[in-house]
Amino acid sequence: MPECTIFEYMMENNKDFPKDVAINYVGEKTTYRELFENIDKTAAAFLKAGVKEKEIVTVALPSIPEALYCVYALNKIGAVANMIHPLAGKEETINYINEVQSRIVVIFDGAYETIAEEIERTTAEKVIVSSPSDSLPGPLKVAYSVKVKKPNLDGKVFFSWKSFIRDGKGTEIKTIKKDCHEMAIISHTGGTTGNPKGVMCSDYNINSLIYQSFCCFEHDERQHRALAVLPPFVNYSLVQSMLEMIFLGYQVILLPKYEPKKIWRYFKQYKPNVVLSIPAYWEMVLNNDAPKHVDLSCFEQIYYGGEAMSEETEKAIDKVLKQYGSKLDLLKGLGSTELMSVASQTYPWCNEVGSVGIPLVKTNCKVVNPGTEEEVQYFEQGEICFSGPTVMMGYYNNPVATDEVIKIHADSERWIHTGDLGYINDDGVIFVTGRIKRIIMTKGEDGQVTKLFPDRIEKIICMHPSVELCCVIGISDEQRINYPKAYAIIKEGYKIETIEREILDICKKNLPSYMIPEKFEFVTDLPRTERGKVDYRALEKWKGL
Numbered sequence: 421m422p423e424c425t426i427f428e429y430m431m432e433n434n435k436d437f438p439k440d441v442a443i444n445y446v447g448e449k450t451t452y453r454e455l456f457e458n459i460d461k462t463a464a465a466f467l468k469a470g471v472k473e474k475e476i477v478t479v480a481l482p483s484i485p486e487a488l489y490c491v492y493a494l495n496k497i498g499a500v501a502n503m504i505h506p507l508a509g510k511e512e513t514i515n516y517i518n519e520v521q522s523r524i525v526v527i528f529d530g531a532y533e534t535i536a537e538e539i540e541r542t543t544a545e546k547v548i549v550s551s552p553s554d555s556l557p558g559p560l561k562v563a564y565s566v567k568v569k570k571p572n573l574d575g576k577v578f579f580s581w582k583s584f585i586r587d588g589k590g591t592e593i594k595t596i597k598k599d600c601h602e603m604a605i606i607s608h609t610g611g612t613t614g615n616p617k618g619v620m621c622s623d624y625n626i627n628s629l630i631y632q633s634f635c636c637f638e639h640d641e642r643q644h645r646a647l648a649v650l651p652p653f654v655n656y657s658l659v660q661s662m663l664e665m666i667f668l669g670y671q672v673i674l675l676p677k678y679e680p681k682k683i684w685r686y687f688k689q690y691k692p693n694v695v696l697s698i699p700a701y702w703e704m705v706l707n708n709d710a711p712k713h714v715d716l717s718c719f720e721q722i723y724y725g726g727e728a729m730s731e732e733t734e735k736a737i738d739k740v741l742k743q744y745g746s747k748l749d750l751l752k753g754l755g756s757t758e759l760m761s762v763a764s765q766t767y768p769w770c771n772e773v774g775s776v777g778i779p780l781v782k783t784n785c786k787v788v789n790p791g792t793e794e795e796v797q798y799f800e801q802g803e804i805c806f807s808g809p810t811v812m813m814g815y816y817n818n819p820v821a822t823d824e825v826i827k828i829h830a831d832s833e834r835w836i837h838t839g840d841l842g843y844i845n846d847d848g849v850i851f852v853t854g855r856i857k858r859i860i861m862t863k864g865e866d867g868q869v870t871k872l873f874p875d876r877i878e879k880i881i882c883m884h885p886s887v888e889l890c891c892v893i894g895i896s897d898e899q900r901i902n903y904p905k906a907y908a909i910i911k912e913g914y915k916i917e918t919i920e921r922e923i924l925d926i927c928k929k930n931l932p933s934y935m936i937p938e939k940f941e942f943v944t945d946l947p948r949t950e951r952g953k954v955d956y957r958a959l960e961k962w963k964g965l
Contacts, residue, residue: 421782421809422627423600427496429627430667431456440643441671443485444690448557450485455492455666458485462493465588469524469546473498473596476606478522478544480506480513480531480653483674485555486581487652488662490526495604495623498596502606502618503653505950510534512616517542519618520606520816526550532571532578539577549573550581552676600624606816607655609757618816619757621655628809629760630664632780636767637721642669644720647692649678649701650952655761656725661696670694684710693720698952699729702750703888705740706733717745725753725762727953728852728875730882731773752776754852758825758836760810764850775849776842783808784833787844790856793829796843801853804840807833841873858956860894860902862934872904872935874956880930881906881937884923886914891946892937893960906937907946907959916942 422429434440438453450458471477477494479501481487494501504516506528513535517525525544527535529551539547549571553564573580579587600623608616646665650657665672673690683704686692688711702724719741729752738749753765754776764785766777779785786795787802796802805827811834814822829835842852854875862872874892881890889909894902910919920940927936947958 421624422631423624424627425495425598425600425623426604426626426663427459427492427595429623429630430492430663433667434669437642437669440669442666443488443674444645444671445485445555445674446557446560446676448555449671450555452669455488458489459492459496460593461585461588462486462489463496463588463593464591465584466493466499466524467497467593468588468591469584471497471499471524473598474500474602475524476500476502476520476522478502478504478517478520478525480504480508480516480525480527481550482506482528482530482552482676483648483651483657483678484528484550484552484676485674486526486550488666488672491605491652491658491663496595497593498598500603500606503658504608505653506531506651507534508950510538514538514542516608517544524548528552529568529571536571536578545577547578548581548584549578554581598623600627603813605658607653607658607757617818617821619655620813620816621760622813625760625810625812626659626663628782629659629762629780630667632782632810633660633664633762633765634668635781639668644668644670644693645673645690645718646670646694646696647673647686647690648675649680649695649697651678655757656696656755659761661694665694680704681708684708684714687716688714691715691718693718695719695721696723696725698726699724699733700948700952702729702737703733705737710740710744715745716741717747719746719748721751722746722748723751723753723765725755728879730879730887732882732885733888754804754838754840754850756836756838758812759806760812763806763808763810770849772849775851777850778848779806779850780808780810783810785844785850786835787842788837790841793827793835798846799843801841801843803856804838804842804850804852805835806838807835811836841875860904862894862902862904863900872902874904877904877906877927877931877935877937880927881908881923883926883930884919886910886919887923889946889954891954891956891959893956895939903939904935904937905939905941907941907943909944909946910942 434452440452441449442452442455443450479490491501502520521543523545526548553561603620604623605621606618648661652658680701751766753762755762764777764779784807790803827835839856841854854873858874860872877892878890887908888911892906895905897903947955949955
């Protein structure tokens with residue numbers, strides 16, 4: 421695996437191609453030469469602001485070029501980027517800043533009002549306010565300034581990006597020769613099962629993922645186009661849609677505000693070769709009309725991740741994409757923030773229905789009896805575990821939580837216990853069947869305590885052609901401990917009166933009696949996490965559905 425920093429890895433592969441395009445930001449193109457120059461300007465500004473080696477700087481930016489300049493610049497001078505949601509909310513943002521004791525914070529202007537009056541409650545001494553307009557082409561810059569009020573910055577604590585960069589002029593930059601096994605980036609878990617945790621990612625972790633994830637693809641040609649649809653506080657997007665693509669010499673298409681309903685417009689305008697997205701965004705190709713003359717023959721890698729997609733929906737999306745020239749079916753993978761992103765993925769030559777593919781080339785996988793290190797047999801269900809070079813350093817300032825998920829097994833390897841239930845077939849292909857944390861205890865008709873698997877119930881309910889999306893939760897009950905209740909979004913054109921009976925019949929046919937939902941509720945929407953996953957924890961707290 422590459423024994424260098426993120427910046428060094430990227431620079432080595434691109435230094436001889438200065439005229440190639442690195443970033444396409446709403447039509448404004450930045451070459452690799454300009455990328456290197458902007459990274460240096462940003463590095464100089466951070467040094468002028470007093471940023472030291474190993475210091476943690478909090479970065480709360482959407483998908484704008486300045487986010488990438490910050491990541492690479494901090495890495496170049498040996499500092500750490502704490503990547504957080506740009507619209508995390510007041511209290512959450514304050515907690516993120518204070519947790520890592522950031523003196524320097526970079527936010528975008530849309531979050532200024534939220535944090536401005538509360539900055540004294542944080543460790544921040546200097547806050548740089550960047551705007552999506554800072555790198556926009558002229559006409560769009562003017563349009564943005566008319567639409568969005570420019571914040572009145574005091575020049576004492578709050579500074580504009582322009583003044584921040586200007587202050588760094590003339591500052592000498594010395595690239596820090598750091599240990600690639602030390603912390604480079606802090607990303608954060610989704611927090612659906614508790615408070616979000618800071619995931620410490622080393623240069624080695626991130627570069628190892630970049631190296632592995634393109635090993636089984638042809639990548640000799642530069643300047644392919646990668647559409648980044650998720651923001652840079654998500655590893656799936658930052659590491660794979662952005663850092664990996666820039667390393668390869670591709671053009672990264674950045675959109676400051678991705679609008680899922682415009683998916684067809686993005687496809688037609690940018691003709692992307694690579695799209696890494698989530699199920700909810702891919703499903704938009706089914707719910708929105710394609711423009712005339714759109715051609716998807718450009719697709720070379722199209723993936724979804726983050727959560728499962730029903731086989732019916734996946735096949736429907738594949739059908740539509742092929743109608744418009746795509747030669748590929750959707751591919752998918754399994755991973756987590758703690759593994760930098762993906763740990764296994766499918767390929768055109770290994771894309772079994774319902775599977776999440778095979779492990780990356782330097783990643784090992786095994787399935788164990790939950791709560792143990794005991795490996796089970798092929799096709800036997802258990803907890804999916806991964807080991808390899810992308811296993812995180814640990815959770816920031818949280819060794820207890822780290823020890824709960826990283827276990828050193830008898831082979832002396834560090835294994836991530838993912839919390840995913842599944843099995844491996846005798847070809848080494850991985851299948852996910854549920855989540856350990858979603859196991860619900862209940863009582864069957866015989867009075868014996870047993871387990872409910874919401875994922876399994878949801879999969880059966882989604883067999884009905886009317887069901888667009890489903891989530892099952894447990895409802896507390898004195899007699900049964902918990903009973904299953906299903907919430908479902910129904911497609912247009914179906915009558916709920918007949919659907920419920922039909923779904924119940926499917927459940928009776930395919931599930932044991934104790935897993936059959938006692939209640940169904942049909943809704944128009946389901947709560948989602950900031951990463952786009954169905955938030956079953958929030959659903960458990962919903963009132964008045």
